[in-house]
Amino acid sequence: MRYLMTTAANGSAPDEKLFAEMGKFIEELTASGVLLATGGLDPDSILVSSSGEEITVTDGPFAEAKEAVAGFALVEVRSREEAVELARPFRRIVGDGESRLQQVFTS
Template structure:
């Protein structure tokens, strides 16, 4: 299973060089172990591309109303949601105060399983007689 994890640090807490060293060590360890698939940070500014009723608009930020800014992200490999939560807790224990938001990634294997399940349901529906609800 893969999860996309966003990280937003608590406001007003600058990070020391020692803190950054610990974080870099964790990233290196989790990369080598296969837990960390990819990671990065966002540069300042945002571009929003929106379509509404066929009209596309592009707006560049930063946006003053944004109180919390997502600073970093990671894609992690985990055995389960609980495992992903533990990985995120470990990250926060080093990163410090802040918030991580996890999203399970719907991958190719999930799409294949969903397609197979839909095909089985369609086959089951076709094998039921429309007249009396009994199987043909």
Template sequence: MKYLCLVYGEEDRIAEMDDHECLAYDRELRESGHCLASEALQPVATATTVRVRNGRLSVFDGPFAETKEALAGFYLIEARDLNEAIQLASKIPPAKVGCVEVRPLRPIREQPRSGASH
């Protein structure tokens, strides 16, 4: 099963981390066959938020939500189950100064929903 591990943290704390530690774990994940993709993100100040409401485009500088902890990067991993995904996520170095949200991917191509019928 595929999981997205979203890495969050205070930008100052994340910036203090040694990139080499993150790259070493990334290499380990890739060599084990668990890592499908991973990237670090530029600081929140570089973000742009896009919305379309009633056919009108709105573009805002910065992230949508004001928060202390910002999205710093992600790992797309393959794991047997949630327990294995949690174990893999717990070793992502920024988990020591921030947090890692683990979310299963929804198989939209294999099981598309037909709309808002609740």
């Protein structure tokens, strides 16, 4: 099972301690084979919407900074519960805020 974990910006700038702890966490997940991809996201997004034959392109940002998705991790785990357990140490490292887990369905 693959899960995409996204996290919203918490409004504070990361410090060296956070970078060190997160680097160690990412190394552990990579070595275990669980982490497939990770990265930060630019808050300026592009919205592409359709209605019938009309395609509209709108430049962002669209959410308040505290609501914008700041980063993601794609993990491969055996269960929903395992995905939640991976999110717990991540949230402890980054502090207050929210992360969202969504199962990724592949063909």
